Amino acid sequence: MTQRISMAHGEGGELTHKLIKNVFVRNFNNKEQSRLDAAALPWYQNEIVMTTDSYVVDPLFFPGGNIGKLAVTGTVNDLAVSGAKPIAMTAGFIIEEGFELGDLREIAQSMAMEARLAGVQIIAGDTKVVEKGNADGVFINTTGVGQFHEQRLESEAIKEGDAIIVSGAIGEHGVAIMSAREDLGLMTGLQSDCASLNHLVEEVMNHVEGIRVMRDPTRGGLATTLVELCEDFKFSAELVESTIPVPMEVHGACDILGFDPLYLANEGKIVLVVDAAHEHTILEAIKKHPLGNGAQIIGRVTSCKESSGRLYLKTPIGTTRRLHRLPGMLLPRIC
Amino acid sequence: MNNLDIFSENDMARRSVDAVIKLSEKFKKDKGRLPVLMEVCGSHTMAFAKTGIKQRLSEHVKLIAGPGCPVCVTDQKSIDAMIQLSEIPDTIICTFGDMMRVPGSKYSLMKAKTEGKDIRVVYSPLESVKIAQNNPDKEVVFLGIGFETTIPVLALAVRDAENLELSNYTIWMTTKLVEPVLRSLLDSGEVMVDGLLLPGHVSVVLGKKSYDFLMNEYKVPSVITGFEPVQLLTGIYKSVDLLLHQKAEVINDYPHVVKNEGNLVARRLLEKYFKLNDEAWRGMSKIPNSGLVFKDRYARFDAKKKFNVHVKEPRKTKCRCGEIIKGSINPEECVLFNKGCTPTHPIGPCMVSTEGTCAAHYQYMREE
Amino acid sequence: MCLGVPAKVLEVSKENALVDVMGSRMYVGTVFVPEVKKGDYVLLHAGQGMTIVDQKFAMESMEEWRRVLNE
Numbered sequence: 001m002t003q004r005i006s007m008a009h010g011e012g013g014e015l016t017h018k019l020i021k022n023v024f025v026r027n028f029n030n031k032e033q034s035r036l037d038a039a040a041l042p043w044y045q046n047e048i049v050m051t052t053d054s055y056v057v058d059p060l061f062f063p064g065g066n067i068g069k070l071a072v073t074g075t076v077n078d079l080a081v082s083g084a085k086p087i088a089m090t091a092g093f094i095i096e097e098g099f100e101l102g103d104l105r106e107i108a109q110s111m112a113m114e115a116r117l118a119g120v121q122i123i124a125g126d127t128k129v130v131e132k133g134n135a136d137g138v139f140i141n142t143t144g145v146g147q148f149h150e151q152r153l154e155s156e157a158i159k160e161g162d163a164i165i166v167s168g169a170i171g172e173h174g175v176a177i178m179s180a181r182e183d184l185g186l187m188t189g190l191q192s193d194c195a196s197l198n199h200l201v202e203e204v205m206n207h208v209e210g211i212r213v214m215r216d217p218t219r220g221g222l223a224t225t226l227v228e229l230c231e232d233f234k235f236s237a238e239l240v241e242s243t244i245p246v247p248m249e250v251h252g253a254c255d256i257l258g259f260d261p262l263y264l265a266n267e268g269k270i271v272l273v274v275d276a277a278h279e280h281t282i283l284e285a286i287k288k289h290p291l292g293n294g295a296q297i298i299g300r301v302t303s304c305k306e307s308s309g310r311l312y313l314k315t316p317i318g319t320t321r322r323l324h325r326l327p328g329m330l331l332p333r334i335c
Numbered sequence: 336m337n338n339l340d341i342f343s344e345n346d347m348a349r350r351s352v353d354a355v356i357k358l359s360e361k362f363k364k365d366k367g368r369l370p371v372l373m374e375v376c377g378s379h380t381m382a383f384a385k386t387g388i389k390q391r392l393s394e395h396v397k398l399i400a401g402p403g404c405p406v407c408v409t410d411q412k413s414i415d416a417m418i419q420l421s422e423i424p425d426t427i428i429c430t431f432g433d434m435m436r437v438p439g440s441k442y443s444l445m446k447a448k449t450e451g452k453d454i455r456v457v458y459s460p461l462e463s464v465k466i467a468q469n470n471p472d473k474e475v476v477f478l479g480i481g482f483e484t485t486i487p488v489l490a491l492a493v494r495d496a497e498n499l500e501l502s503n504y505t506i507w508m509t510t511k512l513v514e515p516v517l518r519s520l521l522d523s524g525e526v527m528v529d530g531l532l533l534p535g536h537v538s539v540v541l542g543k544k545s546y547d548f549l550m551n552e553y554k555v556p557s558v559i560t561g562f563e564p565v566q567l568l569t570g571i572y573k574s575v576d577l578l579l580h581q582k583a584e585v586i587n588d589y590p591h592v593v594k595n596e597g598n599l600v601a602r603r604l605l606e607k608y609f610k611l612n613d614e615a616w617r618g619m620s621k622i623p624n625s626g627l628v629f630k631d632r633y634a635r636f637d638a639k640k641k642f643n644v645h646v647k648e649p650r651k652t653k654c655r656c657g658e659i660i661k662g663s664i665n666p667e668e669c670v671l672f673n674k675g676c677t678p679t680h681p682i683g684p685c686m687v688s689t690e691g692t693c694a695a696h697y698q699y700m701r702e703e
Numbered sequence: 704m705c706l707g708v709p710a711k712v713l714e715v716s717k718e719n720a721l722v723d724v725m726g727s728r729m730y731v732g733t734v735f736v737p738e739v740k741k742g743d744y745v746l747l748h749a750g751q752g753m754t755i756v757d758q759k760f761a762m763e764s765m766e767e768w769r770r771v772l773n774e
Contacts, residue, residue, distance in 0.1 A: 006449040008436075014679045175727070184458050185750070187728040242345065252725030255708040256747065257458065258432075258689060316345040317352055317564060319387030321699050327678035328445075328687070331432025332458045334485060334749045335377060335405055335690050335705050350772050378706060431749075459750025461732065484705035488749045491734055536705040539746060539754045562707070569768055591760035592707075592746055598754055601735045 012219025013326030035232045038082035051078040052143040062180040064191030068107035072114040075144040080198040081214040083153040084146035092126040092141040118196035155213040162301040163279040167270045168294035171250035174264030193268035200289040210278030220326045223262035236308040239299035258333040263326045351568035359395040371397045376534030377404030377690030384699035399662035400692040405480045410615040411649040421452040429463035430478040436687040440649040460492040467504035479506040483540045487601035505638035515625035530574040531557040542597025543587045554583035561589040618657015656683035666693040710747045
């Protein structure tokens with residue numbers, strides 16, 4: 001049977017990883033650059049970074065945001081966690097025939113507002129319309145350009161004992177999206193955490209040192225994101241389950257549908273690996289910002305040998321187990 | 336915090352681990368070996384691995400996973416038939432998420448969906464009745480997998496379809512019952528177990544009384560066990576305690592959820608629509624009266640009668656799911672485990688079902 | 704074998720109830736627990752309450768276990 005793309009290829013887990021590795025990285029020949037969420041442009045003294053992301057979310061409007069807001073925050077955050085200040089972005093729209101103009105207006109207004117908040121300009125755009133059935137409402141692509149902060153990330157200096165920090169509660173976006181999908185019948189008061197994190201990052205980077213590397217745990221959740229960091233930067237780490245901030249409603253929704261909060265998407269959180277010598281200063285700096293007031297140290301780097309690259313979880317009963325990427329996709333289950 | 340949270344308290348869980356270890360050391364001293372317990376339920380298998388209890392107790396209690404994952408125990412031919420249903424034109428297949436990635440001989444439902452077939456994952460079977468109501472020009476088939484906990488909910492879906500007089504709604508029944516498979520396992524003598532951890536949620540429907548045969552006929556000590564860390568541990572503790580005292584009792588260690596009589600309303604509804612049937616189990620061939628099918632007067636809701644699905648005998652693979660669900664081998668003993676068979680490229684259902692033994696070992700206990 | 708989660712009953716109507724699991728809510732069926740009342744806990748499986756959870760028993764078995772641990 002012909003191999004085809006399945007929905008699981010887009011969930012950010014094991015299959016996404018293989019698809020990117022085997023189809024894109026292999027053909028585009030950019031393994032080094034693909035380790036970060038945004039790529040430095042070597043032509044301008046490595047000062048300028050660029051990133052791109054496409055947004056396909058169902059439903060288009062959800063508690064705490066819509067596809068437009070997400071299209072701005074997502075790209076802003078990819079630049080921010082790469083250690084850059086977002087400057088400008090482009091926006092491309094693929095719109096399905098029959099889409100309501102009023103909805104499109106609302107999406108554009110959200111984008112404009114979020115861009116203002118983040119302090120980036122939307123400087124160019126493109127619009128394509130496809131026949132009914134050839135797209136689901138609207139798809140948006142944004143491409144962002146940023147400039148590195150003076151202070152650089154020290155990914156080469158990652159060492160044993162480094163702390164792992166998450167900037168707040170996990171799983172809110174994933175649960176908000178699920179409860180906006182009526183077919184599951186799930187109701188929560190949770191809003192998507194979707195937010196631009198560049199001001200938080202800038203604040204922290206300008207005032208403290210010792211940040212090794214950062215990432216935003218979107219698709220695939222905290223576990224998948226950290227597994228990738230461990231593999232990409234060749235370190236092993238151990239998370240302490242009881243210190244990971246998971247809101248009660250997220251626990252509840254996961255219990256009902258059989259999901260694991262560690263694999264739910266976030267759109268307004270960062271995970272950072274930081275020098276233990278500066279961990280408290282960094283934690284305090286993050287907590288001072290309204291988007292980081294739930295920050296916690298959730299684990300540590302345990303080794304940095306060439307053979308390292310594994311993520312472990314210490315369970316509340318005191319045993320340790322390995323964490324892997326999201327296998328396949330999240331599906332509600334009965335058993 | 337409500338009263339039920341006490342079962343997941345960390346401090347209690349850690350102290351319970353110590354208590355279990357202490358007691359099993361006594362057993363080890365007496366018998367010169369570890370006590371062997373089978374957790375009949377797949378959710379127990381998953382919970383033991385996810386909480387780290389299985390790893391922590393590995394040198395103290397041998398826990399064997401039993402035949403308790405509904406998609407894993409379904410024989411390959413039934414799985415192939417269910418997937419093939421998606422090829423019938425103008426048909427919507429509704430399923431629990433658990434079935435989506437289960438490998439058929441040719442492909443999975445996930446793959447069928449990428450080929451453009453209309454396959455929908457539902458949380459409640461009643462949702463599939465609504466889908467049938469809203470799509471009168473399509474046939475809607477629900478894939479009826481499950482043990483005694485789930486079967487009453489399937490009966491409820493049939494009741495709704497009957498009340499709505501739907502003629503486009505059917506269920507493909509491939510349900511499984513606990514007592515016949517336990518009897519078959521214990522009769523076969525293939526698996527050496529000292530005691531059983533009985534499935535907490537199946538017992539909600541069956542009731543404690545239904546396990547009397549274990550005590551009276553098989554003399555196997557058994558404990559009905561819950562799913563939170565402390566409950567898993569007390570289940571083991573009480574089993575080992577029964578072993579030490581050589582008592583072949585059935586203990587209900589989940590009494591706030593499991594009643595003596597079970598749920599009579601649920602059982603009555605189930606008996607209204609379904610009757611016993613010989614079912615084929617993976618790796619165990621046909622077990623008499625081990626599943627349920629539609630009674631003749633409800634044959635109009637029976638997808639097997641409505642659709643002519645012919646599947647070939649599945650070809651043999653090296654997959655050893657059949658032995659794994661009987662508890663005769665560990666996943667690591669299968670040559671395919673983590674080599675030819677992974678969650679993204681599964682050969683057998685135990686690797687993809689969220690409560691499959693191979694999935695539990697791959698996701699939570701794999702080290703390399 | 705079967706996922707089940709205790710859910711607190713907030714409202715009861717004819718064959719349905721609004722339940723809460725740590726702040727996440729859902730309408731679930733109550734056909735199998737006809738005697739259910741507001742304030743009860745039900746065990747939720749595939750969208751149906753399968754039994755009423757007896758909190759008194761839960762406390763008792765926990766107390767009993769605490770005693771075993773303290774021996």
